[in-house]
Amino acid sequence: MKVLIVEDDQFHATYLQEALAEALPEVTEIFHAADGAAGEEEARQGEIEAIVMDLQMEHRNGIEAARTIWAERPQSRILFWSNYADDAYLRGIAQVVPEESAYGYVLKTASRDRLKLALRAVLVEAQIIVDREIHRLQKRGTAPRTRLDDSEFDVLIDLALGLQDKSIAERRGMSLRTVQNRLLSLYDKLGVSSDLDEHLTLNKRVRALNRALATRTINIETLEAAQRDLKTWLAGRR
Amino acid sequence: MKVLIVEDDQFHATYLQEALAEALPEVTEIFHAADGAAGEEEARQGEIEAIVMDLQMEHRNGIEAARTIWAERPQSRILFWSNYADDAYLRGIAQVVPEESAYGYVLKTASRDRLKLALRAVLVEAQIIVDREIHRLQKRGTAPRTRLDDSEFDVLIDLALGLQDKSIAERRGMSLRTVQNRLLSLYDKLGVSSDLDEHLTLNKRVRALNRALATRTINIETLEAAQRDLKTWLAGRR
DNA sequence: AAAGCTGTTGCGGGTTCCCGCAAATATTTT
DNA sequence: AAAATATTTGCGGGAACCCGCAACAGCTTT
Structure with missing residues (x-):
């Protein structure tokens, strides 16, 4: 069995390699790539179907490579x-x-045992496994009251890019007023006007982006990816 | 000579420890702390004056600990x-x-030699040294045309928190119109309306925050710290 | 001292945003 | 199928935002 490690940090890569050797004796070859683009290439060349992938990398991040x-x-x-x-x-x-397909998500802070378990579960058994720590992220101060649904998330992305209501409506095929309704529920769920001094009125749009970042609902990579999507959309509508 | 390493990643910590031992034979004791708060405590207890500090950590980040x-x-x-x-x-x-005081800034991607050089320069010779790579960050797509000056940066922070013009004016002791002038130059320097389709008008405020993040002028930790500052300011003005 | 620069401030008006109200649709429950 | 509930959409208006124009003030240059 061949496994590909895509990881730009040298230390983490060797640690992974060791854990992999310990956990999965059936592994015969371990390949390594240091960024997403190289990872795609390796996987293609070696016809590899078991991969451990870091997320934050130069050039192309883990999610793009995975896609x-x-x-x-x-x-x-x-x-x-x-x-x-x-x-x-x-x-x-x-x-x-x-x-x-099967996938898993483990934090680097997980114990070696948990990592090994995940390696076996995903790469060999083709299970889906997500580190429980990840769902515990609700603790963050004022986490979103309720998880955003997809259409709210879309509007959030557009808002974060700086689009104005009209453009969002056009891009997402909704009426102006509907976009604004989405924004209202966004503001609510993200807790835009709840925390901080209540006598202080804020700029809701900016505050929404701020809160979305603070609650890790979106991150900078999300924004960069969304920006690329927007560009292709702009190009496509002429 | 005593040295304190504040670093939450185990691998990086041991790597540092090795490099430290190689580079500085005069080091007699190496202490280790895994987050900012623990780092402060160790430094206080051990009366340590030579420190290597990671930046991104739980609880208190490197900058807060350094303060x-x-x-x-x-x-x-x-x-x-x-x-x-x-x-x-x-x-x-x-x-x-x-x-x-002396300080230095090295990237984790720097070569071992460069790290060792920096260790000696800062911890022993008390020089100030900043990795040249860092200034090269201008490459990022559309980096700010010109570096923001302090007053622009202040306004950017307030904008990013979601304050509206009036509040910014009050907090920073400027007139409303002056705040707006700052915003104008911010929009200009951050390239708010330059890139992306020119037929598309954007929400400048959100776009400014977006660009500031994309160019790494501010990051999420900045926002979180700024929010705490704002809260104490709010408490103090009654 | 006069002539520039540069940064600050007020005024005014065109846009965009936020959102209550209410009618029209769509979806779910009974 | 009827009733209840939820979403979508238009209208309208007050507030905030963006920004040109112009008057000033504090500096530096000639």
């Missing part, structure tokens, strides 16, 4: 291994994972 | 050692470093 890998080989099993428990990453993964 | 350490012992020498070349971190450090 193209899965596009070529939907049955690939990918264990994501990350420093952060951002909801933004989970959402990103959920958007690219195909029906038929 | 209290420097407040107690201004002559402490601190080498910051970080994954990211964010301008936000440099600004943060510049704000807390006292006149009389």
Whole structure:
């Protein structure tokens, strides 16, 4: 069995390599790539279907790499291994994972045993496994009261890019007023006007972005990816 | 000579420890703390004045820890050692470093030799040294045309928190119109309306925050710290 | 001292935003 | 199928925002 490690941090890569050797004796070859683009290439060349993938990397991050890998080989099993428990990453993964494939999400702070368990579960048994720590992120100060649904999330992305209501309506195919309704529920769920001094009125749009970042609903990589999407959309509508 | 390592990643900590032993034979004791709060405590207890500090950590990050350490012992020498070349971190450090003390900033991607050099320069020779890579961050897509000056940066922070013009004016002691002038130059320097389709008009405030994040002028930690400052300011004005 | 620069402030008006109200649709429950 | 509930949409208006124009003030340059 061949396994590919995509990880830009040298120390973490060797640690992973060791854990992998210990946990899965059936592994015969371990490949290594130091960024997302190289990872895609390795996976393609070596026809590798068991991958451990870091999320934050130069050039192309783990989620983007996973998307193209899965596009070529939907049955690939990918264990994501990350420093952060951002909801933004989970959402990103959920958007690219195909029906038929297995994946997992483990934090780098997880114990060696837990990592080994996840390695076996995902790469060998093709299970889906998500570190419980990740759901515990609700603790963050004022986390969103309720999870955003997809359409709210879309509007949040557009808001975060700086689009104005009219453009959002056009892009998402909603009426102006509906966009504004979404914004209202966004403001509510993100707790825009709840915390901080109540005598202080805030700029809701900016505050919404601020809160979305603070609660890890989106992160900077999300924004950069969204910006690229927006550009292609702009190009496509002429 | 005693040295304190404040670093939450186990692998990086041991790597540092090795490099430290190689580079500085005069080191007799190496202490270790896994987060900012523990770091402050160790430094206080052990009366340590040579410190290597990670930036991104739980509880208290490196900059906050450095602030209290420097407040107690201004002559402490601190080498910051970080994954990211964010301008936000440099600004943060510049704000807390006292006149009389030495510090340095090295990226984790730096070669072992460069790290060793920095260790010697800062911890022993009490020089100030900043990794050149960090200034090269101008490359990022559309980096700010010109560096923001302090008053623009202040306004940016307030904008990012969601304050409206009137509140910013009050907090910073400027007239409403002056705040708006600052915003104008902010929009200009951050390239708010330059990139992206020119037929698309954007929400400038949100876009400014977006660009400030994309160019690493501020980061999420900056926002969280700024929010705490705002809260104490709100409490203080009654 | 006069002539520039540069930064501050007030005024005014065109936009965008936020959101209550109410009618029209769509979805779910009974 | 009827009733109840939830969403979508238009209208309208007050507030905030963006910003050109112009009057000043504090500096530096000639």
